[in-house]
Amino acid sequence: MDPYLRHPARLVSHLLVALGAGTAAGCGPANGGAPGARAPADRSEAGKPTATAPSASTPAYSTDWAGVDQALGRKGEMQPGEVYKFSMPRSDLQVIAAGVRIKPALALGSWLAFKPKGNGAVAMGDLVLTEQEYNRVIARLQQGGVGQTAVHKHLPKESPAIWWTHVHGEGDPVKIAQTVRAALALTATPPQSAPASSSGENPSGGSAKAIELDTAAINRVLGRGGKVSSGVYQVSVARAGTIKASGIEVPASMGTATALNFQPTGGGKAAINGDFVMTADEVQPVIAALEANGIQVVAVHNHMLDEEPRLFFMHFWANDEAVKLARGLKAGLDRIKSAPATSSKGGTTSSAERWNFDDVAAGTLPSGWKAEQTNPSGQGAQWSVRQDPRAPSGSQVLALTSPRGASGGTFNLAWTxxxxxxxxRVEVKVKSGTGREDQGGGPVWRVQDKDNYHIARWNPLENNFRLYCVRDGRRRQLKSATVDLPAEEWHTVAVDHRGNRITAYLNGRRMFETTDSTVSQAGGIGVWTKADAASSFDDVVVNGSPGM
Known part of the structure; x- marks a missing residue:
């Protein structure tokens, strides 16, 4: 065996030297691709690629994400910025750092994200690996043409030792996924469908109960909201401006957002971990701000090889009173160029909005939202936020809790x-509930009033996914596709609408594209069901240019 494969620390050292040398020289690979981006084809025993990188002539929307799901053996989710992302929490690990047992959502979440490029994709990710797993995984990734762009630490004095390993590939996304799956098979990373443990923790390593932190106070200090994920409060802060690497724009959902994570440690305290994403001129001011507030800088390094502008990632750690630490993190945020803050409750911004309904009182509607009907019947459907332990994020959802006699051609809206x-782009997660006449639902957008808007909806009773416009209360079908999805599971409906062109997605797969100018003006957004369909909705996300 090669001596480096017996000593991970030595291999990491040599790998970092090699990465640094390549960056300093400013040279890409001989084929003109992005630095570190090797053809993502599994290799034969002779060491030759079995597939070549695709050309750039095919439209990006042709990507078959279902095939990538199958290749990786997991189900990904469509994210803002045309990113298809897989989360792979290391809930199998019991890591202690500075006396705190680390939840996967704080610092132990492997991930892999794809963004279309030509008729292939660029893949980036971060794998959480133990000392014993590291060398085997690197060797398998290299064999399949998936490169490494950074190897480093996120936590202070963690035990057992962990290596956070950033990966990069370009070409056929199925081949990349197959290679990563083969590499993950050499680790103890749990399958996506891992059952809950006897300890009462869910598969991603967090408790299903509400988080024991004053998240509202944290939000006020930071000037922006976050979400609860597996027992950890997570706040993501996108950078202002455009980041490019490997010939694509790299959005926040692909690892370029500052991550501020809070894990409760009792008595209003929290362990914080994450990373600031900075340009060179911001590094020293952020270090000074964190140190002045008792927050330890764990590491400063790069994650990519050819990004513009050049970015530095600073990992941090502290365990203290949560709101106090939020003030320290805010001091750091004030020294970097961030995109405008968004809110989980609404309000117009120039970039994005997200509602996960976790900071809304159960039994009420989110602030600024209203419940209405097109072609009313019955006593008016009842909408409210309610608890749902299986919510995609946090523990609350927005639901039509009672149709109250709605039937026939009545459309139920909750919108703002x-x-x-x-x-x-507008997207929402939907889960079907009860309904004899109708089930399912989806987002509405460009809402002028209760009688004029667009809809994309999934219906498990009819096994179809359809796009409609509603004008003066009359619905007209624009497109339809046959689907067969389990009604009891969460599904993601997303729509890109630009000018008169509409592209609709279901669970990350492009279903159809069409044009329609029925409702051309800017309007509100919301969710929709028909007749007696009592469905639940979560993670309403709006990205784009507001029509102001």
Whole structure:
């Protein structure tokens, strides 16, 4: 065996030297691709690629994400910025850092994200590996043409020793996924469908009960909201401006957002971990701000090889009173160029909005939202936020809790005009509930009033996914596709609407594209069901240029 494969620390040292040398020289690979981006084809025993990188002529929307799901053996989710992302929490690990047992959502979450490029994709990710797993995984990734762009630490004095390993590939996303799956098979990373443990923790390593932190106070200090994920409060802060690497724009959902994570440690305290994403001129001011507030800088390094502008990632750690630490993190945020803050409750911004309903009182509607009907019947359907232990994020969802006699051609809306949306992307997670006449639902957008808007909806009773416009209370079908999805599971409906062109997605797969100018003005956004369909909704996300 090669001596480096017996000593991970020595291999890491040599790998970092090699990465640094390649960056300093400013040279890409001989084929003109991005530095570190090797053809993502599994290799034969002779060491030759079995597939070549695709050309750049095919539209990006042709990507078959279902095939990538199958290749990786997991189900990904569509994220803002045309990113398809897989989360792989290391809930099998029991890691202690500075006396704190680390939850996967704080610092032990492996991930892999794809963004279309030509008729292939660029893949980036971060794998959480133990000392024993590291060398085997690197060797398998290299064999399959998936490169490494950074190897480093996120935590102070963690036990057992962990290596956070950033990966990069470009080409056929199925081949990349197959290689990563083969590498993950050499680790103890749990399958996505891992059952809950006897300790009462869910598969991603967090408790299903509400988090024991004053998240509202944290939000006020930071000036922005976050979400509860597996027992950890997570706040993501995108950078202002455009980041490019490997010939694509790299959005926040692909690892370029500052991550501020809070794990409760009792008595209002929290362990914090994550990373600031900075340009060179911001590094020293952020270090000074964190140190002045008792927050330890764990590491400063790069994650990519050819990004513009050049970015530095600073990992941090502290365990103290949560709101006090939030003030320290805010001091750091004030020294970097961040995109405008968004809110889980609504309000117009120039970039994005997200509602996960976890900071809304159960039994009420989110602030600025209203319940209405097109072609009313019955006593008016009842909408409210309610608890759901299986919510995709946090523990609350927005649901039609009682149809109250709604039937026939009645459409039930919960929507807000606090956002003026015209062009961009709208997505929502939906789970079907009861309903004899109808089930399912989806998002509405460009809502002028209760009688004029667009809809994309999934219906498990009819096994179809359809796009409609509603004008003066009359619904007209624009497109339809046959689907067969389990009604009891969460599914993601997403729509890109720019000008008169509409592209609709279901669970990350492009279903159809069409044009329609029925409702061309900016309007509100919301969710929709028909007749007696009592469905639940979560993670309403709006990205784009508001029609102001």
């Amino acid at each position: 005009d606090g956002v003026s949306f015209q062009d961009g």
